[in-house]
Amino acid sequence: MSGSHVANDLGAAIPRFPLAVLPTPVVRAVHLERALGCGPLLVKRDDLIGFGVAGNKTRPLEFLMGAAREHAADVFITGGGPGSNFCAAAAQAARVAGMECELLVWGDPQGAPNLALAAAAGARLVPTGGDVREAVDELVVARADELAAQGCRAFAVPRGGSTGLGAVGFAVAAAELAAQLADRDPAEQPALIVLPVGSGGSCAGLLAGLAAVGLDVPVLGVSVSRPPAEIGPRVDLLARACATILGTPAPRPDRLELLDARGPGFGVASALERERARLALHTEGLLLDETYGAEAFSAAVDRLLADPPGPVLWWHTGGLVPAVSTIMKGPR
Ligand SMILES: Cc1ncc(COP(=O)(O)O)c(C=O)c1O
The missing domain is CATH 3.40.50.1100 (Rossmann fold)
Structure with missing residues (x-):
């Protein structure tokens, strides 16, 4: 966490309509670590964001x-x-x-x-x-x-x-994370942050926010719907637009690695991703969706198993929709 400082007032001047229950917890997945024989694995629980069921959105x-x-x-x-x-x-x-x-x-x-x-x-x-x-x-x-x-x-x-403004939400999340890490053991400081990438706004905001608070951690963006060559420039553009709105230092695109995780197709996890998602459920009670969560989690595990850079923080972006309760459909 070299040279980091915590900016809890990031984005404070921008109109905001509060919806989430923040901060979302950062937890250590000890049972998963034991089952996989690797770690440390930290999880940012945006699945517990406290509004609707759409997680990071x-x-x-x-x-x-x-x-x-x-x-x-x-x-x-x-x-x-x-x-x-x-x-x-x-x-x-x-x-x-x-x-x-x-x-x-x-x-x-x-x-x-x-x-x-x-x-x-x-x-x-x-x-x-x-x-x-x-x-x-x-x-x-x-x-x-x-x-x-x-x-x-x-x-x-x-x-x-x-949009640049939408990405401000995740930039503020980066400041939230920096504040949480400041209270954590040095042995649990992430050497890599892994998150899923769809339209790119979350990843862009994260890059802008990390630059804003001086938290120098590389990011692995797991692209689930577009090839990296297509989503990379878009993330870059959104991150810069976000930093302009916030009036903060330019984001560091060189700190982002994009992984092509389209696999069998958008919204379809591979057999290995499914197996690992089941492991997350069985060891930690974590629910992963097939479009974003399973892919990003599996990429985080790959890094921990193969060539661990140090502690890995997997951003669980949530987004699991249960069957819509009939009570929501109105009077019979
Ligand atoms: C649960 C979940 N995670 C991750 C993402 C990807 O975020 P972004 O579209 O900002 O790249 C989405 C996008 O809808 C999502 O719903």
């Missing part, structure tokens, strides 16, 4: 909802695919923040628990009528313009809430 939403309220928006517009944790969390957060929510959804929303949860939370689901994910980001802006022309104040954000 609550972090960007605090700042996106803060901005939407500053704009006196009546509608929060975003979108995603059938498996989008962000859509579910955005629907819940908009409701709490006193806004309507409209979700532009690619693919087939039928039977998707995240979207069923979003609908149960009162969001309007608007199918884009196609399978092109990228189309959503243009459509949300067009839809916001359309609503503005009808006299509505709409606040539009792209998929995953991954």
Whole structure:
């Protein structure tokens, strides 16, 4: 943790709508370490973030909802695919923040628990009528313009809430982690942080936040949906946008290694990733999802088993959607 200092007021001047119960715990996975015969393995428990079931996506939403309220928006517009944790969390957060929510959804929303949860939370689901994910980001802006022309104040954000402002949520999380590590034994200071990467906002915010608080720990980003060559420049752009908003030192892209973990496909874990996810459940009671958690956790274990750099901190980003309780569907 060379040259680190703790900046608990990082982002304090930026409008924020509190949703999460923070800080999320950092725990040592001793039973897992014993079962694997390696360690130390620390876990940042964003699965316990205390709002909805979308894990880390609550972090960007605090700042996106803060901005939407500053704009006196009546509608929060975003979108995603059938498996989008962000859509579910955005629907819940908009409701709490006193806004309507409209979700532009690619693919087939039928039977998707995240979207069923979003609908149960009162969001309007608007199918884009196609399978092109990228189309959503243009459509949300067009839809916001359309609503503005009808006299509505709409606040539009792209998929995953991954903007410079959304990334501020994870930059603040880096400061939260730095404060927690300051109280920990020197033998438990992470030599590597591992987290899953989808749309890139969380990883970008983490890089910006680590630079902001002077916590010099390398990051392994486990890319689950895009090749590293595609997501790398995007993470870089978002990290720089985030640092500009915060007015903090430039992030260090050279401290990020991106791993291609697309494997059998988006949302499908390999046999080894599944086996390790089961081990995490059996030894620590940790629930991992098949899209993000299993892949990133397995990459963290690989590093610990092969060539341990020292203690590894795996950021458990949560995001496990249970079947939507029938009570959410309204009166019979
Ligand atoms: C549970 C979970 N973990 C990780 C990620 C990846 O975060 P990002 O899209 O910011 O890269 C997501 C994205 O939706 C997620 O839902």
